[in-house]
Amino acid sequence: MKYKNLEIQKKEKICYVELNRPGSLNALNSELLIDITNFSNSLSKDLVTRVVIFTGKGKSFSAGADLKEKVEHSSKLEAWRSNIGKPAIKSILDIPQITIAAVNGYCLGGAACIVSACDFRIGASDSKVGYPEINLAINLNWLGLPLAVSLVGPAKAKRLVIGGKNESAQDLLEWGFYDQICEKEELMNVAKEMANLYVLKPPMAAQMIKKSVNFLSLAGAEAIMHMDYDQTLLTAETRDRSEAIKAFFSGEKPEFKGD
Numbered sequence: 001m002k003y004k005n006l007e008i009q010k011k012e013k014i015c016y017v018e019l020n021r022p023g024s025l026n027a028l029n030s031e032l033l034i035d036i037t038n039f040s041n042s043l044s045k046d047l048v049t050r051v052v053i054f055t056g057k058g059k060s061f062s063a064g065a066d067l068k069e070k071v072e073h074s075s076k077l078e079a080w081r082s083n084i085g086k087p088a089i090k091s092i093l094d095i096p097q098i099t100i101a102a103v104n105g106y107c108l109g110g111a112a113c114i115v116s117a118c119d120f121r122i123g124a125s126d127s128k129v130g131y132p133e134i135n136l137a138i139n140l141n142w143l144g145l146p147l148a149v150s151l152v153g154p155a156k157a158k159r160l161v162i163g164g165k166n167e168s169a170q171d172l173l174e175w176g177f178y179d180q181i182c183e184k185e186e187l188m189n190v191a192k193e194m195a196n197l198y199v200l201k202p203p204m205a206a207q208m209i210k211k212s213v214n215f216l217s218l219a220g221a222e223a224i225m226h227m228d229y230d231q232t233l234l235t236a237e238t239r240d241r242s243e244a245i246k247a248f249f250s251g252e253k254p255e256f257k258g259d
Contacts, residue, residue: 005032006039007057013050013199014192015043015097022058028110029066033088036114040091050203051195052095054118055102055188056111064109064132083229085110085142092117093143093214096207098198102191103127104184106166113140116147119210121177122191123169124184129177130166137244137256138235141228146221151177 007018019026101115103123148157152175172178182190247254
């Protein structure tokens with residue numbers, strides 16, 4: 001099956017997946033998120049592929065959610081119905097095969113949720129990961145919060161998500177978000193080297209272990225975070241949200257008042 005916004009190549013039991021909207025820094029619009037969900041779900045029937053590597057085509061992994069598209073969803077009901085980000089993240093978590101994120105350039109917001117849903121993360125030394133939602137006066141959804149906590153612990157997760165800064169590859173490695181970093185020219189070679197280790201493992205045992213670890217590390221996440229997008233809709237109605245949007249487009253410093 002062909003996907004409009006994904007470039008897929010399968011070779012030697014490894015599936016390479018590129019987010020393919022380089023003209024918009026691979027921003028996550030509805031079509032791309034649906035492609036990710038459909039592709040990830042298709043892997044349950046793939047008995048050949050052992051490892052899946054996700055990366056971004058062009059200079060960056062992804063700039064995150066497509067803000068231009070979000071503006072088009074004017075009503076709360078329409079916005080709620082358009083929440084297809086969370087199913088995309090869950091579909092990545094449910095991929096049976098081992099998954100590796102090869103992070104190039106910027107990886108922001110929803111894109112950081114994508115890579116945190118993978119089993120392993122390799123970052124280019126100049127890559128930047130951040131959760132800018134707080135700077136737009138909204139909370140993090142798409143299961144991003146429990147995924148961040150499971151990787152870096154509560155204090156560092158608060159720094160990432162409440163601080164809203166783009167963090168360096170070296171810091172992310174030290175915190176445990178990245179498993180490895182390398183020069184950007186070597187990113188895919190290093191990702192392939194990691195993939196080759198898991199290609200050699202017995203797939204049934206590896207996939208059962210992966211599934212069990214995910215259940216253990218994310219136990220209760222869905223029960224706690226079932227309302228995360230409802231929280232986003234609530235914060236979207238605040239005056240702070242309007243102030244954040246105005247500041248974003250004007251380049252001025254916002255003044256948040258808590259209402």
